Amino acid sequence: MSTETLGEKLRQIREQNELPLRKVAALLDIDVAILSKMERGERKLSKEVVLKLADIYKCNPEELLVLFLSEKIMYEIQDEDLGEKALKVAEKRVKYLKANKTK
């Protein structure tokens, strides 16, 4: 199982594409420092940035987005003994909402 963070994955992808922070940051229209921090997990990524990066690197946005969301989830339940139970409850509710979406 992959235990890589989203930031680590993004850095890896950027390096595979041989793009410097400078260029990517310019495309994202953000400061190099911020992007550097995002890749190292010192600043939070936004959904918008994740989607733009998927576009820039021409990779599947879904995989990145799922990782992005799951990290936000993990952040909420970190160190909580009841985290797993809470996840199961949330899952049931999501399914319930989906089933009743159109009603």
Next chain:
Amino acid sequence: MSTETLGEKLRQIREQNELPLRKVAALLDIDVAILSKMERGERKLSKEVVLKLADIYKCNPEELLVLFLSEKIMYEIQDEDLGEKALKVAEKRVKYLKANKTK
């Protein structure tokens, strides 16, 4: 399946115990207005308040905490198509962390 929010449940429990907001707020050492808003979902509950309330109402803290955490999770993935996938990834990671907790 229960679709009740934590706030609604807490209000229900408080009414069953026939306690006015005033008294509970005093026990919690917070303003009545805040407790009122918490029960109606206008202000966020903190873990501390949830635990204190379980104590005041002499009810099982686990059930309340699970609901508390799952609402925080739901908040992060609301309206996201990939929410369910993200939940599954988070679940795998939590299990992984738990398995490697002592290592």
Next chain:
DNA sequence: CTATTTTTGACACTTATTGTCAATAGAATA
């Protein structure tokens, strides 16, 4: 060594969150 890339930290700015308070509204009762 020099140039480029990356990291770090300080700072100001904006946005969110939280607590406090008083006025208003509602419910129950004398």
Next chain:
DNA sequence: TATTCTATTGACAATAAGTGTCAAAAATAG
């Protein structure tokens, strides 16, 4: 109805959290 207790609402200030900008320092590449 008048009174009292209870609950809601909104305004406001205080605080915390998140963001953007910048320049200096560190690391890396050529």
